[in-house]
Amino acid sequence: MVPDPETPACSAKGCRAAALWVLAWNNPKLHTPERRKTWLACEEHREHLSQFLGVRGFLKDVVRFEEWEASEGA
Numbered sequence: 001m002v003p004d005p006e007t008p009a010c011s012a013k014g015c016r017a018a019a020l021w022v023l024a025w026n027n028p029k030l031h032t033p034e035r036r037k038t039w040l041a042c043e044e045h046r047e048h049l050s051q052f053l054g055v056r057g058f059l060k061d062v063v064r065f066e067e068w069e070a071s072e073g074a
């Protein structure tokens with residue numbers, strides 16, 4: 001599969017799959033409460049990355065990539 005530069009890739013290490021999900025997170029030690037960092041995830045890594053952030057209490061939201069784009073553009 002040829003990587004498409006228009007399609008952002010999953011944030012998981014070594015994964016080149018297209019991102020389908022946006023994980024919005026915040027580390028209260030580093031970020032102000034309204035600040036959102038984002039990770040991108042493919043279908044396969046959504047669970048893994050959500051858990052990684054979830055156990056640390058960083059995970060705020062998991063949104064479909066199209067929805068995230070739409071709400072960011074608004």
Ligand SMILES: [Zn+2]
Nearest residue numbers: 010015042045
């Ligand atoms: Zn992935």
